[in-house]
Amino acid sequence: MAEIVILLAIRKIGIALAKAAADQASVQFGKYGTQLLELQGSMGRVGRELRVMHDVLCQMNIRSRNNQVHEGWLEEVQKVAYVMEDMVDEYLYLVGREHDIGCCFFLKKGFKKPRSLLSLSKIAFKVKEIEKDLSHLPDTKNRWVPTINNGDASNSNYIVKRSQELANILRSLDEEDLVGVDKNREQLEQWLAGDDQECSVIALLGMGGLGKTALAANVYRKEREKFQCYAWVSISQTYSREDVLRNMIKQLFKDTASVLSSTLAMDIMSLEETLKKYLDQRKYFIIFDDVWDLETFHDLSRMFIHSDNGSRVMLTTREARVAALASRGHI
Structure with a gap:
């Protein structure tokens, strides 16, 4: 579900911006100080946007999700959160590959080794693009996602179904x-x-x-x-x-x-x-x-x-x- 995907992306961003990773990035990429600060700023803004979006989704009346258009919008939200999660993995692997927060860091924290190692500039570019995508998503929702609140039997069944899906997803999370x-x-x-x-x-x-x-x-x-x-x-x-x-x-x-x-x-x-x-x-x-x-x-x-x-x-x-x-x- 979108809420869980967003939550995991927020968690990773928090770790990427924490003192240990930030200090290591400053040491390794000191000569790219301005670009590094811009990247970290973009990650912080994306994290804040995702957190607000997560809170809105949690408070949204679940009956309004029982329609195809809304489900399509949620899928787009998930895609952006997945891409951001991948970019944070790329960044942390790049920061820690030659130091103590390298492979062991990934194994302990549940991060996956990126399939292809990107440069700092490419990561910064992609995060900027994610930031733009996030800014457009609310506008898209407001334009095209109708609010359905009929309160009929199908909605009641949908509430139970979504509750069970959420419980199943959360109970399957690894340590x-x-x-x-x-x-x-x-x-x-x-x-x-x-x-x-x-x-x-x-x-x-x-x-x-x-x-x-x-x-x-x-x-x-x-x-x-x-x-x-x-x-x-x-x-x-x-x-x-x-x-x-x-x-x-x-x-x-x-x-x-x-x-x-x-x-x-x-x-x-x-x-x-x-x-x-x-x-x-x-x-x-x-x-x-x-x-x-x-x-x-x-x-x-x-x-x-x-x-x-x-x-x-x-x-x-x-x-x-x-x-x-x-x-x-x-x-």
């Missing part, structure tokens, strides 16, 4: 795709494995694009088998209580076809009671990703009967007032 998260990951793992038998709520709080979902997905993939049952639910601004309940049931009862079939005709209250009864008997781990408001979490939390079996609920949010719902000391 090297996450940089600088070791301390937070260890803290989350400690909270999940704690001796407290009460059902505790853990919150990941931060601005859009910070990597909350990627971190939560990485921990979820590693720790979920330690629980009797588990589920990942994407909430976003398009929250539909019935969609969330059915999504949870589908994941929790995946090996029980008879139960799944019996819930097809259930109303919302029956679905909620089914989940309550199931979760009350088990040690569960459930993640609610991208929770935007207090009412949504209060609405969902009614399903959790806090039996003393060591269950854990984790939520990601960019709202401090939502994160404050976490158990004491678990933000």
Whole structure:
């Protein structure tokens, strides 16, 4: 998905502009000081533009994406982000090929060796072109991408489909795709494995694009088998209580076809009671990703009967007032 591709490109730009890489570039390309500064300036501007674009995509009503024109525009965004990622790989390989941040740097950070090594001037030229392309993309969207917000059944199905796609992509990220998260990951793992038998709520709080979902997905993939049952639910601004309940049931009862079939005709209250009864008997781990408001979490939390079996609920949010719902000391 475009959001993930952009996020990875932003991460690489950040590493390219960090002090270690910048100092090494100054040493190696000191005689090209002006050109180097212009390149780094272009990378910084591209990074800022991508971050804003990422935040806009995250907040955009997902129903507006259910049309061919919008999907085509998102593909163009992805292409630009992919090209920028390649240029950063070229730059970092060029900077570190004769020094300590060479091959080992790439292996540790998940960068790939460029297929063909470009010169500093060629990289600078291509980044300038990327910067121009990015400036045109918003205009193209405003001219040609219609906003569709019909709220019909097909949109509801589309919301669930996109949520599942996002979860699948994030859960498949490799360890090297996450940089600088070791301390937070260890803290989350400690909270999940704690001796407290009460059902505790853990919150990941931060601005859009910070990597909350990627971190939560990485921990979820590693720790979920330690629980009797588990589920990942994407909430976003398009929250539909019935969609969330059915999504949870589908994941929790995946090996029980008879139960799944019996819930097809259930109303919302029956679905909620089914989940309550199931979760009350088990040690569960459930993640609610991208929770935007207090009412949504209060609405969902009614399903959790806090039996003393060591269950854990984790939520990601960019709202401090939502994160404050976490158990004491678990933000």
